[in-house]
Amino acid sequence: MLNYKLLEALAAVIDQAGFERGARALGLTQSAVSQRIKLLEARLGQPVLVRTPRLGPTPLGRRLLNHVQQVRLLEHDLLDQIPALGDSEQRLRIAINADSLATWWPQVTGAFCQTHELLLDMLVEDQEVALKRMRDGEVAGCICSTPRPVQGARSHPLGSMRYRALASPDFVRRHIAGEDGVIPSRLPAEKLRSMPAIVYGRDDRLQHRLLAEMGFDEPFPHHLCPSSEGFVHLALSGMGYGMIPEQQARHLLDSGELVDIAPDHALDIPLYWHHWRHGGSTLEQLTDHLLRHCSAMLLPIPEQQPPRPGTL
Template sequence: MLDYASLAALAAVLREGGFERAAAVLGVTPSAVSQRVRALEERLGAVLVVRGQPPAPTEAGAILYAHAERVRLLEGELAAVLPAIGASQPMLRIAVNADSLATWFLPAAARFAERSGALLDLVTEDEGHTARRLRSGEVLAAVTADPVPVQGCRTVPLGAMRYAAVASPGYLRRHFPQGVDAAALAHAPLLRFDRRDGLQARWAQAALGLAGLDAPAHWVPSSQGFVDGALAGLGWGMNPLPLVEEHLRAGRLVELLPGRRLDVALHWQHARLGARLLEALTAEVVAAARASLPQAPAATPPRGERRG
Protein backbone atom coordinates (compact mmCIF):
# COMPACT_ATOMS: atom_id res chain seq x y z
CA MET A 1 0.00 0.00 0.00
CA LEU A 2 1.06 3.55 -0.63
CA ASP A 3 1.94 5.89 2.22
CA TYR A 4 -0.63 8.62 1.62
CA ALA A 5 1.14 11.16 3.82
CA SER A 6 4.16 10.85 1.54
CA LEU A 7 1.94 10.89 -1.54
CA ALA A 8 0.26 14.07 -0.30
CA ALA A 9 3.69 15.66 0.16
CA LEU A 10 4.69 14.74 -3.40
CA ALA A 11 1.44 16.16 -4.80
CA ALA A 12 1.77 19.38 -2.77
CA VAL A 13 5.34 19.96 -4.00
CA LEU A 14 4.26 19.63 -7.64
CA ARG A 15 0.98 21.49 -7.24
CA GLU A 16 2.46 24.42 -5.29
CA GLY A 17 5.71 24.60 -7.23
CA GLY A 18 8.19 24.09 -4.39
CA PHE A 19 9.01 22.38 -1.10
CA GLU A 20 8.56 25.50 1.04
CA ARG A 21 5.15 26.27 -0.44
CA ALA A 22 4.13 22.64 0.00
CA ALA A 23 5.23 22.79 3.64
CA ALA A 24 3.10 25.89 4.25
CA VAL A 25 0.03 24.16 2.77
CA LEU A 26 0.60 20.94 4.73
CA GLY A 27 1.48 22.69 7.97
CA VAL A 28 4.88 21.01 8.36
CA THR A 29 8.50 22.02 7.78
CA PRO A 30 10.16 21.95 4.33
CA SER A 31 12.54 19.34 5.75
CA ALA A 32 9.61 17.09 6.64
CA VAL A 33 8.19 17.44 3.13
CA SER A 34 11.56 16.57 1.62
CA GLN A 35 11.91 13.54 3.88
CA ARG A 36 8.47 12.25 2.95
CA VAL A 37 9.13 12.59 -0.78
CA ARG A 38 12.55 10.95 -0.43
CA ALA A 39 11.07 8.08 1.62
CA LEU A 40 8.50 7.49 -1.11
CA GLU A 41 11.24 7.49 -3.75
CA GLU A 42 13.32 5.02 -1.76
CA ARG A 43 10.36 2.71 -1.24
CA LEU A 44 9.48 2.71 -4.93
CA GLY A 45 13.09 2.66 -6.12
CA ALA A 46 12.51 5.55 -8.52
CA VAL A 47 13.14 9.29 -8.67
CA LEU A 48 9.78 11.04 -8.56
CA VAL A 49 10.75 14.72 -8.60
CA VAL A 50 13.43 16.58 -10.54
CA ARG A 51 14.58 19.16 -8.02
CA GLY A 52 14.52 22.54 -9.73
CA GLN A 53 12.68 25.86 -9.85
CA PRO A 54 9.95 24.78 -10.04
CA PRO A 55 10.23 21.04 -9.28
CA ALA A 56 9.07 18.81 -12.13
CA PRO A 57 7.71 15.27 -12.00
CA THR A 58 9.47 12.36 -13.62
CA GLU A 59 7.28 9.92 -15.57
CA ALA A 60 6.72 7.86 -12.42
CA GLY A 61 6.13 11.02 -10.39
CA ALA A 62 3.51 12.24 -12.86
CA ILE A 63 1.59 8.97 -12.56
CA LEU A 64 1.57 9.20 -8.76
CA TYR A 65 0.69 12.88 -8.86
CA ALA A 66 -2.33 12.21 -11.06
CA HIS A 67 -3.39 9.44 -8.68
CA ALA A 68 -3.04 11.72 -5.65
CA GLU A 69 -5.12 14.49 -7.25
CA ARG A 70 -7.88 12.04 -8.10
CA VAL A 71 -7.89 10.68 -4.56
CA ARG A 72 -8.06 14.24 -3.19
CA LEU A 73 -11.08 15.01 -5.38
CA LEU A 74 -12.91 11.82 -4.38
CA GLU A 75 -12.22 12.44 -0.69
CA GLY A 76 -13.58 15.96 -1.05
CA GLU A 77 -16.79 14.58 -2.53
CA LEU A 78 -17.05 11.97 0.22
CA ALA A 79 -16.74 14.67 2.88
CA ALA A 80 -19.94 16.26 1.56
CA VAL A 81 -21.93 13.24 2.76
CA LEU A 82 -19.60 12.15 5.59
CA PRO A 83 -18.37 15.37 7.26
CA ALA A 84 -16.61 13.42 10.00
CA ILE A 85 -13.93 12.45 7.48
CA GLY A 86 -12.60 15.99 7.79
CA ALA A 87 -11.42 16.31 4.20
CA SER A 88 -10.71 19.80 2.90
CA GLN A 89 -13.08 21.63 0.57
CA PRO A 90 -12.79 19.93 -2.84
CA MET A 91 -10.68 21.71 -5.45
CA LEU A 92 -10.37 20.96 -9.16
CA ARG A 93 -7.25 22.02 -11.03
CA ILE A 94 -8.07 22.90 -14.65
CA ALA A 95 -5.93 24.09 -17.57
CA VAL A 96 -7.55 26.80 -19.70
CA ASN A 97 -6.20 28.99 -22.50
CA ALA A 98 -6.15 32.73 -21.84
CA ASP A 99 -8.56 33.64 -24.65
CA SER A 100 -11.21 31.25 -23.31
CA LEU A 101 -10.75 32.73 -19.85
CA ALA A 102 -11.27 36.20 -21.29
CA THR A 103 -14.43 35.29 -23.19
CA TRP A 104 -16.70 32.34 -22.34
CA PHE A 105 -15.17 30.12 -19.64
CA LEU A 106 -15.50 32.09 -16.38
CA PRO A 107 -19.33 32.30 -16.35
CA ALA A 108 -19.41 28.48 -16.56
CA ALA A 109 -16.86 28.27 -13.74
CA ALA A 110 -18.91 30.65 -11.60
CA ARG A 111 -22.12 28.64 -12.08
CA PHE A 112 -20.32 25.43 -11.19
CA ALA A 113 -18.74 26.93 -8.05
CA GLU A 114 -22.05 28.41 -6.89
CA ARG A 115 -23.93 25.14 -7.31
CA SER A 116 -21.24 22.75 -6.02
CA GLY A 117 -19.37 24.72 -3.38
CA ALA A 118 -16.10 23.42 -4.87
CA LEU A 119 -13.04 25.53 -5.58
CA LEU A 120 -11.20 25.87 -8.88
CA ASP A 121 -7.46 26.19 -9.45
CA LEU A 122 -7.21 27.53 -13.02
CA VAL A 123 -3.88 27.13 -14.80
CA THR A 124 -3.38 29.35 -17.86
CA GLU A 125 -1.77 27.53 -20.76
CA ASP A 126 -1.77 27.70 -24.56
CA GLU A 127 -4.57 25.49 -25.90
CA GLY A 128 -2.03 23.62 -28.01
CA HIS A 129 -0.22 22.55 -24.83
CA THR A 130 -2.95 22.01 -22.22
CA ALA A 131 -3.11 18.29 -23.07
CA ARG A 132 0.46 18.02 -21.81
CA ARG A 133 -0.77 19.18 -18.42
CA LEU A 134 -3.31 16.35 -18.44
CA ARG A 135 -0.69 13.77 -19.36
CA SER A 136 1.57 14.90 -16.52
CA GLY A 137 -1.26 14.65 -14.01
CA GLU A 138 -1.06 18.36 -13.16
CA VAL A 139 -4.73 18.96 -13.99
CA LEU A 140 -7.96 16.96 -14.01
CA ALA A 141 -9.40 18.63 -17.11
CA ALA A 142 -8.41 21.06 -19.83
CA VAL A 143 -9.65 23.21 -22.68
CA THR A 144 -7.45 21.99 -25.51
CA ALA A 145 -7.00 22.15 -29.27
CA ASP A 146 -5.99 18.47 -29.27
CA PRO A 147 -8.92 16.20 -30.22
CA VAL A 148 -6.99 13.00 -29.44
CA PRO A 149 -7.96 11.82 -25.94
CA VAL A 150 -5.21 11.65 -23.36
CA GLN A 151 -5.04 8.17 -21.84
CA GLY A 152 -7.70 7.86 -19.16
CA CYS A 153 -9.56 10.95 -20.39
CA ARG A 154 -12.76 11.69 -22.27
CA THR A 155 -12.93 14.32 -25.03
CA VAL A 156 -15.93 16.51 -25.86
CA PRO A 157 -15.92 19.00 -28.79
CA LEU A 158 -16.73 22.55 -27.69
CA GLY A 159 -16.80 24.58 -30.90
CA ALA A 160 -14.32 27.06 -32.29
CA MET A 161 -12.67 30.23 -31.07
CA ARG A 162 -13.06 32.70 -33.96
CA TYR A 163 -10.26 35.23 -34.48
CA ALA A 164 -10.18 38.42 -36.52
CA ALA A 165 -7.05 40.22 -37.77
CA VAL A 166 -7.54 43.77 -36.49
CA ALA A 167 -5.75 47.09 -36.07
CA SER A 168 -6.62 50.70 -35.35
CA PRO A 169 -7.66 52.89 -38.32
CA GLY A 170 -4.58 55.08 -37.79
CA TYR A 171 -2.28 52.06 -37.79
CA LEU A 172 -3.85 50.81 -41.00
CA ARG A 173 -3.33 54.18 -42.70
CA ARG A 174 0.33 54.35 -41.61
CA HIS A 175 1.39 50.83 -42.49
CA PHE A 176 -0.98 49.88 -45.34
CA PRO A 177 -1.49 53.09 -47.36
CA GLN A 178 -1.86 51.06 -50.56
CA GLY A 179 -3.89 48.30 -48.94
CA VAL A 180 -3.02 45.06 -47.14
CA ASP A 181 -0.70 42.96 -49.29
CA ALA A 182 2.11 40.50 -48.67
CA ALA A 183 4.87 43.10 -49.09
CA ALA A 184 3.37 45.53 -46.57
CA LEU A 185 2.46 42.75 -44.14
CA ALA A 186 6.07 41.58 -44.01
CA HIS A 187 7.17 44.93 -42.54
CA ALA A 188 4.19 46.04 -40.43
CA PRO A 189 4.72 45.53 -36.67
CA LEU A 190 2.43 42.87 -35.25
CA LEU A 191 1.37 41.66 -31.81
CA ARG A 192 2.35 38.21 -30.52
CA PHE A 193 1.13 36.59 -27.34
CA ASP A 194 4.25 34.49 -26.73
CA ARG A 195 6.91 32.52 -28.60
CA ARG A 196 4.40 29.80 -29.50
CA ASP A 197 1.87 32.20 -31.00
CA GLY A 198 1.63 31.43 -34.71
CA LEU A 199 -1.90 32.67 -35.39
CA GLN A 200 -0.78 35.81 -37.21
CA ALA A 201 1.45 33.77 -39.55
CA ARG A 202 -1.31 31.23 -40.12
CA TRP A 203 -3.79 33.96 -41.03
CA ALA A 204 -1.29 35.63 -43.39
CA GLN A 205 -0.73 32.32 -45.17
CA ALA A 206 -4.46 31.61 -45.52
CA ALA A 207 -5.42 35.16 -46.52
CA LEU A 208 -2.49 36.19 -48.74
CA GLY A 209 -0.48 33.04 -49.43
CA LEU A 210 2.45 34.35 -47.38
CA ALA A 211 4.74 31.35 -46.79
CA GLY A 212 6.31 32.92 -43.70
CA LEU A 213 5.75 36.02 -41.61
CA ASP A 214 8.98 37.49 -40.28
CA ALA A 215 7.60 40.91 -39.40
CA PRO A 216 8.74 42.86 -36.32
CA ALA A 217 6.71 41.85 -33.25
CA HIS A 218 5.60 43.34 -29.96
CA TRP A 219 5.16 40.68 -27.25
CA VAL A 220 1.90 41.14 -25.32
CA PRO A 221 1.06 38.12 -23.10
CA SER A 222 -2.49 39.17 -22.22
CA SER A 223 -5.80 38.73 -24.02
CA GLN A 224 -7.07 42.16 -22.95
CA GLY A 225 -3.60 43.60 -23.59
CA PHE A 226 -3.84 42.31 -27.14
CA VAL A 227 -7.04 44.30 -27.66
CA ASP A 228 -5.61 47.38 -25.94
CA GLY A 229 -2.42 47.16 -27.99
CA ALA A 230 -4.41 47.13 -31.22
CA LEU A 231 -6.57 50.05 -30.04
CA ALA A 232 -3.45 52.04 -29.17
CA GLY A 233 -1.97 51.46 -32.64
CA LEU A 234 0.92 49.36 -31.31
CA GLY A 235 0.44 46.67 -33.95
CA TRP A 236 -2.04 44.39 -35.65
CA GLY A 237 -3.01 41.03 -34.20
CA MET A 238 -5.43 38.13 -34.12
CA ASN A 239 -8.07 38.83 -31.48
CA PRO A 240 -11.00 36.66 -30.37
CA LEU A 241 -14.04 38.08 -32.12
CA PRO A 242 -16.11 38.46 -28.91
CA LEU A 243 -13.45 40.82 -27.50
CA VAL A 244 -13.37 43.12 -30.53
CA GLU A 245 -16.89 43.04 -32.03
CA GLU A 246 -17.98 46.22 -30.25
CA HIS A 247 -14.78 48.03 -31.27
CA LEU A 248 -15.29 46.94 -34.89
CA ARG A 249 -18.88 48.22 -34.91
CA ALA A 250 -17.77 51.54 -33.40
CA GLY A 251 -14.88 51.90 -35.87
CA ARG A 252 -12.21 51.95 -33.17
CA LEU A 253 -10.74 48.84 -34.79
CA VAL A 254 -10.88 47.62 -38.38
CA GLU A 255 -10.20 44.25 -39.96
CA LEU A 256 -7.13 44.07 -42.17
CA LEU A 257 -9.17 42.06 -44.67
CA PRO A 258 -12.86 42.22 -43.75
CA GLY A 259 -14.46 38.83 -43.28
CA ARG A 260 -11.20 36.84 -43.51
CA ARG A 261 -11.26 35.17 -40.11
CA LEU A 262 -9.65 32.13 -38.56
CA ASP A 263 -11.28 29.45 -36.41
CA VAL A 264 -9.46 27.32 -33.82
CA ALA A 265 -11.36 24.20 -32.80
CA LEU A 266 -11.48 23.61 -29.03
CA HIS A 267 -12.17 20.46 -27.03
CA TRP A 268 -12.78 19.67 -23.38
CA GLN A 269 -10.80 16.75 -22.01
CA HIS A 270 -11.33 15.45 -18.50
CA ALA A 271 -10.27 12.47 -16.44
CA ARG A 272 -12.58 9.47 -16.52
CA LEU A 273 -13.14 9.44 -12.79
CA GLY A 274 -16.85 9.07 -12.54
CA ALA A 275 -16.61 11.88 -10.00
CA ARG A 276 -19.78 13.89 -9.48
CA LEU A 277 -17.97 17.24 -9.34
CA LEU A 278 -16.03 16.67 -12.55
CA GLU A 279 -19.19 15.64 -14.38
CA ALA A 280 -20.98 18.74 -13.09
CA LEU A 281 -18.15 21.01 -14.24
CA THR A 282 -18.13 19.30 -17.63
CA ALA A 283 -21.85 19.95 -18.08
CA GLU A 284 -21.42 23.67 -17.32
CA VAL A 285 -18.36 24.06 -19.56
CA VAL A 286 -19.89 22.25 -22.52
CA ALA A 287 -23.17 24.19 -22.25
CA ALA A 288 -21.36 27.54 -22.04
CA ALA A 289 -19.04 26.76 -24.93
CA ARG A 290 -21.78 25.55 -27.23
CA ALA A 291 -23.85 28.64 -26.48
CA SER A 292 -20.91 30.99 -27.13
CA LEU A 293 -18.62 29.40 -29.73
CA PRO A 294 -19.27 28.77 -33.43
CA GLN A 295 -19.92 25.07 -33.95
CA ALA A 296 -18.56 24.74 -37.49
CA PRO A 297 -14.90 25.83 -37.56
CA ALA A 298 -13.81 27.04 -40.98
CA ALA A 299 -10.07 26.51 -40.50
CA THR A 300 -7.93 25.13 -37.69
CA PRO A 301 -4.25 26.00 -37.36
CA PRO A 302 -1.91 23.01 -37.37
CA ARG A 303 -0.49 21.92 -34.04
CA GLY A 304 1.95 24.35 -32.46
CA GLU A 305 0.46 27.42 -34.15
CA ARG A 306 -2.11 28.41 -31.59
CA ARG A 307 -2.28 31.10 -29.01
CA GLY A 308 -2.86 31.46 -25.24
Protein backbone atom coordinates in the same frame (compact mmCIF):
# COMPACT_ATOMS: atom_id res chain seq x y z
CA MET B 1 0.05 0.33 -0.08
CA LEU B 2 0.76 3.92 -1.09
CA ASN B 3 1.63 6.39 1.66
CA TYR B 4 -0.56 9.41 0.94
CA LYS B 5 1.46 11.75 3.15
CA LEU B 6 4.39 11.14 0.81
CA LEU B 7 2.21 11.64 -2.26
CA GLU B 8 0.81 14.89 -0.82
CA ALA B 9 4.37 16.15 -0.45
CA LEU B 10 5.04 15.40 -4.11
CA ALA B 11 1.80 17.12 -5.17
CA ALA B 12 2.54 20.19 -3.03
CA VAL B 13 6.04 20.62 -4.47
CA ILE B 14 4.70 20.50 -8.03
CA ASP B 15 1.56 22.58 -7.33
CA GLN B 16 3.60 25.30 -5.62
CA ALA B 17 6.56 25.06 -8.03
CA GLY B 18 9.16 24.54 -5.32
CA PHE B 19 10.09 22.82 -2.06
CA GLU B 20 9.89 25.95 0.08
CA ARG B 21 6.43 27.00 -1.12
CA GLY B 22 5.24 23.39 -1.07
CA ALA B 23 6.34 23.06 2.55
CA ARG B 24 4.56 26.28 3.45
CA ALA B 25 1.34 25.02 1.86
CA LEU B 26 1.54 21.83 3.94
CA GLY B 27 2.51 23.61 7.15
CA LEU B 28 5.82 21.71 7.27
CA THR B 29 9.49 22.59 7.13
CA GLN B 30 11.30 22.40 3.82
CA SER B 31 13.52 19.70 5.31
CA ALA B 32 10.50 17.57 6.23
CA VAL B 33 9.10 17.80 2.70
CA SER B 34 12.49 16.91 1.21
CA GLN B 35 12.68 13.88 3.48
CA ARG B 36 9.22 12.73 2.39
CA ILE B 37 10.17 12.99 -1.28
CA LYS B 38 13.39 11.06 -0.64
CA LEU B 39 11.48 8.38 1.27
CA LEU B 40 8.94 8.08 -1.55
CA GLU B 41 11.73 7.69 -4.10
CA ALA B 42 13.50 5.14 -1.90
CA ARG B 43 10.35 3.04 -1.55
CA LEU B 44 9.64 3.17 -5.28
CA GLY B 45 13.25 2.59 -6.26
CA GLN B 46 13.32 5.45 -8.77
CA PRO B 47 13.04 9.26 -8.82
CA VAL B 48 9.68 11.06 -8.92
CA LEU B 49 11.13 14.52 -9.56
CA VAL B 50 13.60 16.03 -11.99
CA ARG B 51 15.38 18.75 -10.05
CA THR B 52 17.49 20.37 -12.79
CA PRO B 53 17.48 22.34 -15.00
CA ARG B 54 13.85 22.87 -13.99
CA LEU B 55 11.81 21.20 -11.26
CA GLY B 56 9.24 18.80 -12.68
CA PRO B 57 7.83 15.28 -12.36
CA THR B 58 9.42 12.21 -13.91
CA PRO B 59 7.13 9.88 -15.92
CA LEU B 60 6.48 7.94 -12.70
CA GLY B 61 5.91 11.22 -10.87
CA ARG B 62 3.30 12.23 -13.44
CA ARG B 63 1.41 8.96 -12.91
CA LEU B 64 1.44 9.52 -9.15
CA LEU B 65 0.24 13.12 -9.54
CA ASN B 66 -2.66 11.95 -11.70
CA HIS B 67 -3.53 9.44 -9.00
CA VAL B 68 -3.39 12.06 -6.22
CA GLN B 69 -5.65 14.46 -8.11
CA GLN B 70 -8.22 11.76 -8.83
CA VAL B 71 -8.18 10.58 -5.21
CA ARG B 72 -8.88 14.15 -4.07
CA LEU B 73 -11.91 14.38 -6.34
CA LEU B 74 -13.26 10.98 -5.27
CA GLU B 75 -12.72 11.85 -1.61
CA HIS B 76 -14.83 14.96 -2.06
CA ASP B 77 -17.70 12.82 -3.39
CA LEU B 78 -17.47 10.67 -0.28
CA LEU B 79 -17.31 13.67 2.06
CA ASP B 80 -20.43 15.08 0.39
CA GLN B 81 -22.26 11.89 1.28
CA ILE B 82 -20.77 11.60 4.79
CA PRO B 83 -20.11 15.16 6.07
CA ALA B 84 -18.97 13.87 9.47
CA LEU B 85 -15.80 12.56 7.86
CA GLY B 86 -14.37 16.06 7.55
CA ASP B 87 -14.12 19.23 5.51
CA SER B 88 -15.83 18.88 2.13
CA GLU B 89 -14.28 21.95 0.44
CA GLN B 90 -13.81 21.15 -3.23
CA ARG B 91 -11.05 22.55 -5.39
CA LEU B 92 -10.65 21.70 -9.06
CA ARG B 93 -7.42 22.45 -10.87
CA ILE B 94 -7.75 23.10 -14.61
CA ALA B 95 -5.73 24.59 -17.47
CA ILE B 96 -7.50 27.15 -19.65
CA ASN B 97 -6.45 29.56 -22.39
CA ALA B 98 -6.51 33.28 -21.60
CA ASP B 99 -8.97 34.17 -24.37
CA SER B 100 -11.61 31.74 -23.07
CA LEU B 101 -11.08 33.14 -19.59
CA ALA B 102 -11.58 36.67 -20.94
CA THR B 103 -14.76 35.86 -22.87
CA TRP B 104 -17.15 32.94 -22.43
CA TRP B 105 -15.77 30.90 -19.51
CA PRO B 106 -16.97 33.12 -16.58
CA GLN B 107 -20.51 33.34 -18.01
CA VAL B 108 -20.75 29.59 -18.53
CA THR B 109 -19.20 28.41 -15.25
CA GLY B 110 -20.08 31.16 -12.76
CA ALA B 111 -23.46 29.84 -11.67
CA PHE B 112 -22.21 26.26 -11.62
CA CYS B 113 -19.38 27.08 -9.22
CA GLN B 114 -21.75 28.96 -6.92
CA THR B 115 -24.33 26.17 -6.88
CA HIS B 116 -21.77 23.43 -6.24
CA GLU B 117 -19.55 25.53 -3.93
CA LEU B 118 -16.67 24.70 -6.25
CA LEU B 119 -13.34 26.53 -6.05
CA LEU B 120 -11.20 26.59 -9.19
CA ASP B 121 -7.43 26.75 -9.51
CA MET B 122 -7.01 27.99 -13.08
CA LEU B 123 -3.66 27.71 -14.82
CA VAL B 124 -3.54 29.96 -17.87
CA GLU B 125 -2.02 28.16 -20.84
CA ASP B 126 -2.30 28.58 -24.59
CA GLN B 127 -4.94 26.31 -26.10
CA GLU B 128 -2.24 24.51 -28.08
CA VAL B 129 -0.24 23.37 -25.03
CA ALA B 130 -2.74 23.09 -22.16
CA LEU B 131 -2.99 19.34 -22.67
CA LYS B 132 0.63 19.00 -21.53
CA ARG B 133 -0.45 20.14 -18.06
CA MET B 134 -2.92 17.27 -17.95
CA ARG B 135 -0.41 14.78 -19.29
CA ASP B 136 1.99 15.90 -16.54
CA GLY B 137 -0.65 15.25 -13.88
CA GLU B 138 -0.97 18.89 -12.84
CA VAL B 139 -4.64 19.41 -13.70
CA ALA B 140 -7.88 17.40 -13.70
CA GLY B 141 -9.21 19.06 -16.85
CA CYS B 142 -8.21 21.48 -19.57
CA ILE B 143 -9.41 23.50 -22.54
CA CYS B 144 -7.29 22.89 -25.64
CA SER B 145 -7.43 22.76 -29.42
CA THR B 146 -6.51 19.07 -29.66
CA PRO B 147 -9.33 16.48 -29.87
CA ARG B 148 -7.27 13.41 -28.94
CA PRO B 149 -7.28 12.81 -25.15
CA VAL B 150 -4.37 11.57 -23.09
CA GLN B 151 -4.54 8.06 -21.68
CA GLY B 152 -7.20 7.74 -19.00
CA ALA B 153 -9.09 10.86 -20.09
CA ARG B 154 -12.03 11.85 -22.26
CA SER B 155 -12.39 14.68 -24.77
CA HIS B 156 -15.54 16.59 -25.79
CA PRO B 157 -15.94 19.25 -28.52
CA LEU B 158 -17.18 22.56 -27.12
CA GLY B 159 -17.17 24.79 -30.21
CA SER B 160 -14.94 27.28 -31.98
CA MET B 161 -13.68 30.76 -31.17
CA ARG B 162 -13.36 33.09 -34.16
CA TYR B 163 -10.23 35.24 -34.32
CA ARG B 164 -9.82 38.29 -36.55
CA ALA B 165 -6.74 40.30 -37.50
CA LEU B 166 -7.46 43.66 -35.88
CA ALA B 167 -5.66 46.99 -35.68
CA SER B 168 -6.43 50.59 -34.81
CA PRO B 169 -7.43 53.08 -37.55
CA ASP B 170 -4.18 54.96 -36.88
CA PHE B 171 -2.14 51.76 -37.43
CA VAL B 172 -4.05 51.13 -40.67
CA ARG B 173 -3.28 54.66 -41.93
CA ARG B 174 0.43 54.35 -41.11
CA HIS B 175 1.10 50.82 -42.33
CA ILE B 176 -1.63 49.47 -44.61
CA ALA B 177 -4.03 51.82 -46.37
CA GLY B 178 -3.18 53.35 -49.72
CA GLU B 179 -3.37 57.05 -50.51
CA ASP B 180 -7.12 56.63 -51.01
CA GLY B 181 -7.42 55.25 -47.46
CA VAL B 182 -8.59 51.82 -48.67
CA ILE B 183 -7.23 48.59 -47.18
CA PRO B 184 -6.07 46.31 -50.04
CA SER B 185 -7.89 42.98 -50.30
CA ARG B 186 -4.54 41.18 -50.26
CA LEU B 187 -1.79 42.68 -48.14
CA PRO B 188 1.51 42.77 -50.05
CA ALA B 189 4.51 40.91 -48.64
CA GLU B 190 6.49 44.10 -48.04
CA LYS B 191 3.81 45.33 -45.65
CA LEU B 192 3.56 41.99 -43.80
CA ARG B 193 7.36 41.94 -43.54
CA SER B 194 7.60 45.36 -41.94
CA MET B 195 4.51 46.12 -39.87
CA PRO B 196 4.62 44.91 -36.24
CA ALA B 197 2.26 42.21 -35.04
CA ILE B 198 1.21 41.32 -31.50
CA VAL B 199 1.74 37.72 -30.39
CA TYR B 200 0.48 36.30 -27.09
CA GLY B 201 3.52 34.13 -26.36
CA ARG B 202 6.08 31.71 -27.71
CA ASP B 203 3.46 28.97 -28.11
CA ASP B 204 0.93 31.22 -29.87
CA ARG B 205 0.85 30.26 -33.57
CA LEU B 206 -2.32 32.10 -34.66
CA GLN B 207 -0.39 34.93 -36.29
CA HIS B 208 1.83 32.47 -38.13
CA ARG B 209 -1.21 30.56 -39.37
CA LEU B 210 -2.86 33.78 -40.61
CA LEU B 211 0.23 34.82 -42.53
CA ALA B 212 0.64 31.33 -44.01
CA GLU B 213 -2.93 31.52 -45.32
CA MET B 214 -2.03 34.86 -46.89
CA GLY B 215 0.98 33.30 -48.61
CA PHE B 216 3.62 34.80 -46.31
CA ASP B 217 5.98 32.55 -44.34
CA GLU B 218 8.92 34.82 -43.55
CA PRO B 219 9.89 36.17 -40.10
CA PHE B 220 7.92 39.23 -39.05
CA PRO B 221 8.41 41.87 -36.32
CA HIS B 222 6.22 41.34 -33.29
CA HIS B 223 5.54 42.34 -29.71
CA LEU B 224 5.07 39.58 -27.12
CA CYS B 225 2.15 40.26 -24.76
CA PRO B 226 1.02 37.38 -22.49
CA SER B 227 -2.18 39.13 -21.39
CA SER B 228 -5.53 38.91 -23.14
CA GLU B 229 -6.60 42.34 -21.88
CA GLY B 230 -3.18 43.85 -22.57
CA PHE B 231 -3.26 42.39 -26.08
CA VAL B 232 -6.36 44.42 -26.91
CA HIS B 233 -4.92 47.59 -25.36
CA LEU B 234 -1.76 47.28 -27.44
CA ALA B 235 -3.86 47.00 -30.59
CA LEU B 236 -5.95 50.02 -29.56
CA SER B 237 -2.77 52.04 -28.97
CA GLY B 238 -1.59 51.38 -32.53
CA MET B 239 1.49 49.40 -31.50
CA GLY B 240 0.62 46.47 -33.72
CA TYR B 241 -2.08 44.26 -35.22
CA GLY B 242 -3.10 40.93 -33.72
CA MET B 243 -5.47 37.98 -33.77
CA ILE B 244 -8.20 38.91 -31.29
CA PRO B 245 -11.35 36.90 -30.45
CA GLU B 246 -14.38 38.33 -32.19
CA GLN B 247 -16.36 37.97 -28.94
CA GLN B 248 -13.86 40.13 -27.09
CA ALA B 249 -13.63 42.85 -29.73
CA ARG B 250 -17.14 43.02 -31.17
CA HIS B 251 -17.97 46.33 -29.47
CA LEU B 252 -14.64 47.81 -30.58
CA LEU B 253 -15.33 46.80 -34.18
CA ASP B 254 -18.82 48.28 -33.98
CA SER B 255 -17.46 51.57 -32.63
CA GLY B 256 -14.65 51.73 -35.20
CA GLU B 257 -11.91 51.67 -32.55
CA LEU B 258 -10.50 48.54 -34.20
CA VAL B 259 -10.52 47.57 -37.88
CA ASP B 260 -10.40 44.11 -39.47
CA ILE B 261 -7.39 44.23 -41.79
CA ALA B 262 -7.94 40.74 -43.28
CA PRO B 263 -11.72 40.14 -43.33
CA ASP B 264 -11.39 37.13 -45.65
CA HIS B 265 -8.98 35.37 -43.29
CA ALA B 266 -10.83 34.91 -39.98
CA LEU B 267 -9.59 31.85 -38.08
CA ASP B 268 -12.03 29.53 -36.30
CA ILE B 269 -10.12 27.71 -33.56
CA PRO B 270 -11.78 24.56 -32.17
CA LEU B 271 -11.89 24.08 -28.40
CA TYR B 272 -12.17 20.76 -26.60
CA TRP B 273 -12.77 19.97 -22.95
CA HIS B 274 -10.56 17.17 -21.59
CA HIS B 275 -11.08 15.49 -18.22
CA TRP B 276 -10.18 12.31 -16.39
CA ARG B 277 -12.45 9.33 -16.86
CA HIS B 278 -12.58 8.66 -13.12
CA GLY B 279 -12.57 12.15 -11.68
CA GLY B 280 -15.67 11.96 -9.50
CA SER B 281 -19.17 13.34 -9.78
CA THR B 282 -18.24 17.04 -9.62
CA LEU B 283 -16.01 16.73 -12.68
CA GLU B 284 -18.73 14.81 -14.52
CA GLN B 285 -21.35 17.42 -13.60
CA LEU B 286 -19.07 20.24 -14.78
CA THR B 287 -18.56 18.40 -18.05
CA ASP B 288 -22.32 18.01 -18.55
CA HIS B 289 -22.80 21.70 -17.75
CA LEU B 290 -20.17 22.79 -20.29
CA LEU B 291 -21.66 20.60 -23.02
CA ARG B 292 -25.15 22.02 -22.40
CA HIS B 293 -24.17 25.70 -22.35
CA CYS B 294 -21.14 26.21 -24.61
CA SER B 295 -23.16 25.93 -27.83
CA ALA B 296 -24.78 29.28 -27.02
CA MET B 297 -21.38 30.98 -26.56
CA LEU B 298 -19.21 29.36 -29.23
CA LEU B 299 -19.45 28.71 -32.96
CA PRO B 300 -19.86 25.14 -34.25
CA ILE B 301 -16.70 23.26 -35.14
CA PRO B 302 -16.75 23.01 -38.96
CA GLU B 303 -17.49 19.42 -40.00
CA GLN B 304 -15.90 19.80 -43.42
CA GLN B 305 -12.54 20.61 -41.81
CA PRO B 306 -12.11 18.24 -38.87
CA PRO B 307 -9.35 19.37 -36.53
CA ARG B 308 -6.18 17.28 -36.59
CA PRO B 309 -4.48 16.04 -33.44
CA GLY B 310 -1.44 18.08 -32.55
CA THR B 311 -0.67 21.75 -32.69
CA LEU B 312 -2.40 24.19 -35.00
